[in-house]
Amino acid sequence: MRGKPLTPEKVIEKLQEALGEAILSHGMKEYTVGIAKKRSYREIWMEIDRKAFRKAVEEIFRLDYPHLHFIMGEDSGGDMIKMIYGFALYHGLPWEQVSIVLKFNLPKSELVLPTITDLMPGAETNEREIREMLGIEFEGLKNKRHLFLPDDWPEGKYPWRRDEYGVEDMVKHTHKSVKEIRKGRGE
Amino acid sequence: MxxxxxxxxxxxxxxxxxxxxxxxxxxxxxxxxxxxxxxxxxxHRGIEYMGMKRNAIQTLYLSERICGICSISHPYAFVIGSEKALGIEAPPRAQYIRPIIAELERIHSHILWLGVVAHEMGFDSLLFWTWKGREKVLDLLELLTGNRINYSVFMIGGVRRDIKESQIKAIKDAIDFYRIFTEEMKNVFLSDPVYKARTRGVAQLSREMALKLNVCGPVARAAGLRMDVRQDNPYDAYADIEVRAIVPQDIVGEARGDAYDITLVRLYEIEQSLDIIEFCIENMPEGRIMAIPNYVVLLSKIKKTKGEAIGMHEAPRGEVVHYFKYDGTRDGPAVWKVVAPSYNNxxxxxxxxxxxxxxxxxxxxxxxxxxxxxxxxxxxxxxxxxxxxxxxxxxxxxxxxxxxxxxxxxxxx
Structure with missing residues (x-):
């Protein structure tokens, strides 16, 4: 059975009990909606130590079986990739849903993460996408075939990377202005 | 071998x-x-990659081209997410116009699905009959926005087109038409013994499995999960309406999560959409429709903004999630992640x-x-x-x- 939904403050407290020092920073974002009657909901945004990632996810699953919004990684060109996991707790309960966004840095020298597919088999899609788009290995992920990219996609090329592993050299016109394209042609 | x-x-x-x-x-x-x-x-067209290279307004209309059938769902999640990241709010009138367009889209999408599934079973006359009924909502969308699909009517901080008195009359006519048409569709689909035999127990997804496979939208609701972004995390006029997820256990007492239940959920959701549209046109506030009408000003505000947010919308097929990060150097998203419902389903x-x-x-x-x-x-x-x-x-x-x-x-x- 599902437990009683906790408030975002309580959820943060629970996570603090479980993770302690590994929570580097946390905050709540409050959004007000409605015209006739103003009401608000809150989201939890949390920065954690990458070593505590698996423990954090396990704690989230202990509170309530979540819905996984998305997994995303941001490469801003440096030697770190920022991983962003979005979960929703207490979905299906009006105004009670608590979205939790977990963020942590992953050094490019060690792009390995534990899988969460053992807790949620549906996350396979997300992990396979991140694997091919950013080159992050998931330990324990069974199906490692390409998801969206074709089977003959060149190795060591990751579309969302902004370093030498990126695809800038494979892309021609998608994001250039007409002016730039004409200039390139010498017109 | x-x-x-x-x-x-x-x-x-x-x-x-x-x-x-x-x-x-x-x-x-x-x-x-x-x-x-x-x-x-x-x-795969690499739309997220392109979006991270363009400005936010270009990317908004690019997001509309992610999908032709739910061509308002992606812009909806995009504007909600952007408004959250930028800290702006759409004027009340715009917040009531947006759900009207989104719900009209849900109606045409659900009728499209009913036709497709009828065709898959070999009921081709049913396909043509349902799609004939769908034409009216497409005509209405054309009247309201200028296009049958890819309406290009949303903007960060509002909508680009107002709804006039004469158009409200057309919407009311369409609501009357679809009240009767949905009743007829319910009779045809839900009480036909062959349709029932062909769909009962087929594609059956348990509640447990639905949770574990991370599915969303009507697929999750047919399995008995009360998941609906409009209910869980309301936005715009949906916050005033108190939308409740349509689940089979409320209609027939139990949820089996098969193809029959999904038909049930989709048919009842058409009626729910009609109620939402009716509420919106009756309670529509007066006033402006754009928070920042000047696009140059809007883009320069985006360029100065550092912030991130998630935007969500309940598309006809389920939850659409957009994650954004504006990093204060570009006038478009530095990071943009789109998760469409079929990705999970x-x-x-x-x-x-x-x-x-x-x-x-x-x-x-x-x-x-x-x-x-x-x-x-x-x-x-x-x-x-x-x-x-x-x-x-x-x-x-x-x-x-x-x-x-x-x-x-x-x-x-």
Whole structure:
């Protein structure tokens, strides 16, 4: 059975009990909606130590079986990739849903993460996408075939990377202005 | 190597049930499916990559082109997410116009699905009848926005077109029409014994499985999960309306999560959409429709903004999530991640097809209303030994099974 939904403050407290020092920073974002009657909901945004990632996810699953919004990684060109996991707790309960966004840095020298597919088999899609788009290995992920990219996609090329592993050299016109394209042609 | 009794059945990438390409590879023993593999990526255009290179207004209309059928759902999640990141709020009137467009889209999308699933079973006259009824909502959308699809009517901080008095009359007429039409569709789909026999127990997803496979939208609701972004995390006028998720247990007492329940959920959601539109036109506030009408000002505000947010919208097929990060150096998103409902809902195909019959493939594939929002263009179709059954053969099998059930149930054609 599902437990009683906790408030975002309580959820943060629970996570603090479980993770302690590994929570580097946390905050709540409050959004007000409605015209006739103003009401608000809150989201939890949390920065954690990458070593505590698996423990954090396990704690989230202990509170309530979540819905996984998305997994995303941001490469801003440096030697770190920022991983962003979005979960929703207490979905299906009006105004009670608590979205939790977990963020942590992953050094490019060690792009390995534990899988969460053992807790949620549906996350396979997300992990396979991140694997091919950013080159992050998931330990324990069974199906490692390409998801969206074709089977003959060149190795060591990751579309969302902004370093030498990126695809800038494979892309021609998608994001250039007409002016730039004409200039390139010498017109 | 495959044993002699096993055959290899590829469905897709070109498949009449799909508006877009995907491939299901099944290995069958007799009629039973023993192994399934789903291949996506045949229409992947790298839209997220492009969006991270363009400005926010360009990306907004690019997001509209992610999908033709739900061409307001992605812009909706985009504007909600952007407004959260930028800290602006759309004027009240715009917050009431947006749900009208979104719900009209839900109506046409659901009717489209009902037609497709009827076709998959071999009820082609039902396909033409439902799609004829769908034309009216497309005409209405054209009247309101100028386009049948890709309405280009949303903007960060508002909408680009107001709804006039004369248009409100057209909306009211359409609501009256669809009240009757939905009632008729309910009669045709839900009380037909052959439709029931063909869908009851087919593509059955338990509540447990629905949670674990991370599915959303009508697929999750048919399995009994009360998941609906409009209810869980309301936005715009939905916060005033108190939308409640439509689940089979509220209508017929129990949720079985099969193709019949999904039909039920979709049909009742059309009525819910009509109620929402009615509420919006009756309570629409007066006033402006854009928070920042000048695009140059809007873009320069985006350029100065550092912030991130998630935008969510309940599309006809389920939850659309956009994650944004504006980093204060570009006038567009520095990071943009789109998760469309079919991304999660396709997870259900492989488990559902295992042990099913070949004649059920079209229904399992069609029942989630797949929409390949995130796919690849570079298609490499492998060659493989084994007898290949093409789609026309599978479709014929699906029609044959329907006919057989018709005979067994004693229904006259």
């Amino acid at each position: 495959m044993a002699k009794t096993q055959y290899y059945v590829p469905v897709g990438p070109i498949h009449p049930a799909l508006k877009e390409p995907i491939r299901v590879e099944a290995e069958v023993e007799g009629e039973r499916i023993v192994r399934v593999d789903v291949k996506r990526g045949f229409a 396709i997870n259900s195909w492989a488990p559902l097809l295992l042990g099913a019959e070949v004649a059920d493939i079209p229904i399992v594939v069609a029942y989630i209303d797949p929409c390949m929002c995130c796919n690849d263009r570079v298609a490499v179709v492998r060659d493989r030994d084994g007898r290949i059954m093409d789609y026309s053969l599978i479709h014929r099998k699906a029609v044959e099974k329907t006919m057989r059930l018709k005979r067994e149930l004693g229904v006259r054609a």
